[in-house]
Amino acid sequence: MEKTNNKHPKGLPYLFFTEMWERFGYYLILGIFVLYMIDPKDTGGLGFLDKTADDIFGTFIALTYLTPFLGGFLADRVLGYVKAIYIGGVLMAAGYIGVGLFQEMPLFYASLGLVILGNGFFKPSISTLLGNLYSEEPYKANKDAGYNIFYMGINIGALVCNFVAAYMRNKYGWGPAFITAGVGMLVGLVIFSVGMxxxxxxxILKPAQEGDTKLSTVLLKVFVPAIVAGLIGWIIPGNIFGSDSTDAFIFACIPVVFFYVNLYIRANAEDKRPIGALLAIFAVSLMFWAVFKQNGTALTRWANYYTDRTAPAVLEKPLETLYLVEEKSYESKEVPIYDDQYRAEKNEAGETVKQEGKDIYFRNVTPERKAELEADPTKPVYLFNTELFQSVNPFWVIALTPVVVGFFMMLRRRGKEPSTPSKIVLGLFISALSCLVMVGAVWAGGNGLEKVSSWWLIAAYGVITVGELCLSPMGLSLVSKLSPPRLTALMMGGFFLSTSIGNKLSGVLASLWYGYEDKANFFWVNFGLLLLATGLGLSILKGLNKVMKEKGVQ
Known part of the structure; x- marks a missing residue:
């Protein structure tokens, strides 16, 4: 480690920009993935049914949070972190480019598989490298600040990518937009190489120690049974949980969950309570992810059809030339036929059934807006792209992180800072309130009769971001504080497992959107799930705080 007078190691900016570009690619694909899948084949999309697209999206983001468990083990014990980052980055870049180039289903799914595998190698390795940079003086005391800076890189990438995606898909099409994600990943690897x-x-690979969990144990007792169970779930006749992919995922999780439960049962007296506390936190946290990750499905659908995305007059020209702008005429033309749930009618080839009419965007404009449009039906309408709303959450993360951190620091100075488990439970409750904001949005629009202001969606994202900042970083912190040292990697894998299951459930919940005539009920259900999680968290909070006290941490 080079000696320097700076508070942060010289490798930090290189890891910062490497991660920024990696997250640029990942969140770019998430922002347009569902829109691409449901877009008709005759306009460049895949022509999937909306429910199918939600299911694939949920499975994809679930698996990207499951593979870091195994990828981290391989990086720890076999590959080393630098080699794992190169392997992961190249796999992800190839996957993004493949999604952009191939619409044939085997190649499309293979490309997604490359992204899933690549993320498994990349994500845990770059975070570990960052921690190792701060393992010696004079940087050791600034590790938390280093991770905060690093987290900003993640959110800058997530903020910028949707503007680039919007421009690329409107000017060049879906394929080049996805390829841009791959190029971004390769740029990240170049920066990583420059800072090597x-x-x-x-x-630094960790030397093997007595009591360490062996890689062979993880493979034979967790992943092999999970793969076998997943295959059984896929091939059984019919569907139990709604789709083959959902069946396969739920079945695959059973042996993994059993492994963690058995870990708790067989733990010694010293380890049993901390492991039990972590498993309880994992259980309530997955409900948060089940709601939070609907930003790419249900909330994207809300932005697309129920939100007024008209650009202000002062921004029309800049948007037209710089970003994705859909120029629509209010005159009748040949347009896809949509049902009352905004699902395009498609034939067996995935092509839409069309008729003479007005674009679907104009179905539920307000009477005032309709009169304005009819006064000059040939005037083009410029819209903010749907995927731009995916940048609202990272914007709020960047804006609110200093506020949330400052608030807890103020409480700490007064001796009133809540414990880490208390922050997690608080995060669940605040997240539940975001669902009430969306209930208000439904009521304001008369359950879809009129489009509502984009401020409803922006406000909902703002509220759930506060919940995210209370919960997500605290969950990782809790794992590091409570895990028995020889089981830290395993318990971190458990945290990612709960995130993975929650991500999958987000797709399942989003696919139920069309079953609710009153869309407020959809958000009431999400509110109920998070309120239930809050209640469960409160019921175990006393025990969790007691374990924290026993471990001598806060």
Whole structure:
């Protein structure tokens, strides 16, 4: 480790920009993935049914949070972190480019598989490298600040990518938009290579110690049974949980969950309570992810059809030339036929059935807006792209992180800072309130009769982001504080497992959207799930705080 007078190691900016570009690619694909899948084949999309698209989206984001468990083990014990980052980055870049190039289903799914595998190698490795950079003086005391800076890189990438996606897909099409994600990943690897002399010293593999969980144990007792169970879930006749992919995922999770439960049962007296506390937190946290990750499905659908996306007059020209702008005429023309749930009618080939009419965007404009349009039906309408709303959450993360951190620091100075488990439970409750904002949005629009202001969606994202900042970083912190040292990697894998299951459930919940005539009920159900999680968290909070006290941490 080079000696320097700076508070942060010289490798930090290189890891910052490497991660920024990696997240640029990942969140770019998430922002347009569902829109691409439901877009008709005759306009460049895949022509999937909306429910199918939600299911695939949920499965994809679930698996990207499951593979870091195994990828982290391989990086720890076999590959090293630098090599794992290169492998993961190249796999992800190839996957993004493949999604952009191939619409044939085997190649499309294979490309998604490359992204899933690549993320498994990349995500845990770059975070570990960062921690290792701060393992020695004079940087050790600034590790938390280093991770906060690193987290900003993640959100800058997530903020910027949707503007680039909007421009690329409107000017060049879906394929080039996805390929841009791959190019971004390759740019990240170039930056990583340039900074290698400042990073290489942190590529330290942990020596094997007695009591360490063996890689063979994880493979034979967790992943092999999970793969076998997943295949059984896929091939059984019919569907139990709504689709083959959902059946396969739920079945695959059974042996993994059993492994963690058995870990708790067989733990010694010293480890049993901390492991039990972590498993309880994992259980309530997955409900948060089940709601939060609907930003790519249900909330994207809300932005697309129920939100007024008209650009202000002062921004029309800049948007037209710089970003994705859909120019629509209010005159009748050949347009897809949509049902009352905004689902395009498609034939067996995935092509839409069309008729003479007005674009679907104009179905539920307000009477005032309709009169304005009819006064000059040939005037083009410029819209903010749907995927731009995916940048609202990272914007709020960047804006609110100093506020949330400052608030808890103020409480700490007064001796009133809540414990880590208390922050997690608070995060669940605040997240539940975001669902009430969307209930208000439904009521304001008369259950879809009129489009509502984009401020409803922006406000909902703002509220759930506060919940995210209370819960997500605290969950990782809790794992590091409570895990028995020899089981830290396993318990971190458990945290990612709960995130993975929650991500999958987000797709399942989003696919139920069309079953609710009153869309407020959809958000009431999400509110109920998070309120239930809050209640469960409160019921175990006393025990969790007691375990924290026993471990001598806060």
């Amino acid at each position: 002399k400042h990073i290489r010293s942190a590529n």
